[in-house]
Amino acid sequence: MSDLPTFSDILTAEKRIRPYIQRTPVFTSRQVNRKAGCKVYFKCEPFQRAGAFKFRGACNAIFSLSDEEAERGVVAHSSGNHAQAVSLAASLRGINAHVVMPENAPAVKIAGVRSYGANLTFCKPTQQSREETAAAISEKTGAIPVHPYNQHETIAGQGTAALELMKEIPDLDFIVTPVGGGGMLSGAAITANQMNEKCRSFGVEPEGSDAARRSLEADSLIRVDQPETIAEGLRASLGDLTFAVIRRYADQVVTVPDSSIVRDMRYIWERMKVLTEPSSAVVVSALFDQKIDCSGKKVGVILTGGNVDLDSLPWLR
Amino acid sequence: MSDLPTFSDILTAEKRIRPYIQRTPVFTSRQVNRKAGCKVYFKCEPFQRAGAFKFRGACNAIFSLSDEEAERGVVAHSSGNHAQAVSLAASLRGINAHVVMPENAPAVKIAGVRSYGANLTFCKPTQQSREETAAAISEKTGAIPVHPYNQHETIAGQGTAALELMKEIPDLDFIVTPVGGGGMLSGAAITANQMNEKCRSFGVEPEGSDAARRSLEADSLIRVDQPETIAEGLRASLGDLTFAVIRRYADQVVTVPDSSIVRDMRYIWERMKVLTEPSSAVVVSALFDQKIDCSGKKVGVILTGGNVDLDSLPWLR
Numbered sequence A, B: 001m002s003d004l005p006t007f008s009d010i011l012t013a014e015k016r017i018r019p020y021i022q023r024t025p026v027f028t029s030r031q032v033n034r035k036a037g038c039k040v041y042f043k044c045e046p047f048q049r050a051g052a053f054k055f056r057g058a059c060n061a062i063f064s065l066s067d068e069e070a071e072r073g074v075v076a077h078s079s080g081n082h083a084q085a086v087s088l089a090a091s092l093r094g095i096n097a098h099v100v101m102p103e104n105a106p107a108v109k110i111a112g113v114r115s116y117g118a119n120l121t122f123c124k125p126t127q128q129s130r131e132e133t134a135a136a137i138s139e140k141t142g143a144i145p146v147h148p149y150n151q152h153e154t155i156a157g158q159g160t161a162a163l164e165l166m167k168e169i170p171d172l173d174f175i176v177t178p179v180g181g182g183g184m185l186s187g188a189a190i191t192a193n194q195m196n197e198k199c200r201s202f203g204v205e206p207e208g209s210d211a212a213r214r215s216l217e218a219d220s221l222i223r224v225d226q227p228e229t230i231a232e233g234l235r236a237s238l239g240d241l242t243f244a245v246i247r248r249y250a251d252q253v254v255t256v257p258d259s260s261i262v263r264d265m266r267y268i269w270e271r272m273k274v275l276t277e278p279s280s281a282v283v284v285s286a287l288f289d290q291k292i293d294c295s296g297k298k299v300g301v302i303l304t305g306g307n308v309d310l311d312s313l314p315w316l317r
Helices: A007-017 A028-035 A055-065 A067-071 A083-091 A108-116 A129-139 A152-168 A183-195 A211-218 A240-249 A257-272 A278-288 B006-018 B032-034 B054-064 B069-070 B081-093 B107-115 B127-141 B153-167 B183-195 B211-218 B241-247 B260-270 B278-290
Strands: A037-043 A074-077 A098-100 A121-124 A174-178 A201-205 A250-256 A298-303 B039-044 B073-076 B099-102 B120-121 B174-178 B200-206 B252-256 B298-303
Touching: A007 A055, A007 A152, A007 A183, A028 A037, A028 A257, A028 A278, A037 A152, A055 A074, A055 A083, A055 A152, A067 B054, A074 A083, A074 A129, A083 A098, A083 A108, A098 A129, A108 A121, A121 A129, A152 A174, A152 A240, A152 A298, A152 B298, A174 A183, A174 A278, A183 A201, A183 A240, A201 A278, A201 B241, A211 A240, A211 A250, A211 B260, A250 A278, A257 A278, A278 A298, B006 B054, B006 B153, B006 B183, B032 B039, B032 B153, B032 B260, B032 B278, B039 B153, B054 B081, B054 B153, B073 B081, B073 B127, B073 B241, B081 B099, B081 B107, B099 B107, B099 B127, B107 B120, B120 B127, B153 B174, B153 B183, B153 B241, B174 B183, B174 B278, B183 B200, B183 B241, B200 B211, B200 B278, B211 B252, B252 B278, B260 B278, B278 B298
Parallel strands: A037 A298, A074 A098, A098 A121, A174 A201, A174 A298, A201 A250, B039 B298, B073 B099, B099 B120, B174 B200, B174 B298, B200 B252
Antiparallel strands: none
16 A cells, blocks of 8 residues: 555644644653663553543544535544544534444443534444444435544544654654554554654554454454453454554554553552553553563653543452 | 741752652643633642652651751651652651551552551551650651651642642632641642732631631631541641641631542543542532632642552442
């Protein structure tokens, strides 16, 4: 695929979404550094609007629309964070949003979508059901799809998180992000590749939802149709576009077990006081479980989101 | 009392502790502003080292000691945050810390004290028992007491949080802090009084631990010996020094019920993704319950700490 998103697209996205997004802080923790044996820089997207990095991509996609397109409204499917992001971005642009969510999405994410005034439709918790339901709505209403990851504008928007991080910490050795559909890793890998040729980019997946690792190993797009992991934000497979970007620009995708994800989610809460969701904790697990050899390195990680159902914490189940 | 801590003491403390403390971020939230009807600036001390503002005061007290004094070690009593703060500050200075904690202190705070290598003694959960136990240790070992609030150096250290906040947001109308022993409110009131004569300072207490409000109303120091509130960090009464400072410099102390504290602690977690303890949430309750008329004002609040027992969240009890 020759028409991949570029670093220039990310720079354009950064200018476009700057008035709307939160420039999130970069945190460090001596305790994490000691435990991981490296210097870790946490880009804290739980503090992003709508509680996750997804707002960057949704905002870029929705503010890229022409006025004529925008009038038709937008439609999106998502386990939650992209749904909230699209709802908020659409409300900021003053247009309609139709949102498709799997019926097992966390209550807090459903409530978020409702609070931003989107039209909500539930579907079965499979990628196929999500895509079909969204397509049907698009056909019926004319609403324009905003893909959670497999779209140029989304990827370019997500890349702005890594862009901000690398402007603040230019000499990173590694950048590590979670992988679900691959939008964040795609944006980070393009950014790292352009801003610092020595910086390698890694993705982290739950063992029970390892479509990206499998796809890279097979060098062909593989789906995991019934992912099983507590990290509901990562229950997705790459798309053709994110696969092409990751194949070209990212170094490796590693996997971590759910037990490590729960342990390290709790660790981040206790030590760093940042409310992060399981999908974010995977990056810390990759460091603590030594899935990536980061000894002595400067490692940038994206804590991707913080939308957690506070009535159902994984260590209390 | 003529010998009160001064703004100059706070400036000196700021220079002394700067190499050791975290300069914490100031967060805002559109959702909070809408709900409170004012502009709120959150100084986020959960991200302070040892998880609470108490590290500022402990650090200032311990690094104010002469080498001869420091060699004798220090002793402190606390429900938790001051205990952790003294333990960490002592370990940074390389001296012994003896810590007295009530037997019902949260597990996470006990674990924190242990992790910093302090000598730990448990006592009954009353102010009298805490003070007597600490005094006995001091007498036996020669260790120098570091008071959690009723001491010049502690108050001056706590004042640096308000100092940083007001340097960043100079035109605050109000500054609002929790009140337990009154160290934070004392430091904030001195700072506000000096930096911006229009800025009024307020304290907030739980209804079940309202010694400061009662003392101001009676114009005489009143203790609440068996405080009942979920905000364990505020189960304390003013000392003579903090009473004198607050009486002179603070405008008012208001109270909020535990039901509001739990509701707003959860609100901060869900909307702001900052892990705050019940003792911090009181300031948000004062705004949301309109205990302070802040309509249209610029309001600085100190979120004081984030050391929460994650096995025992108040909305899941």
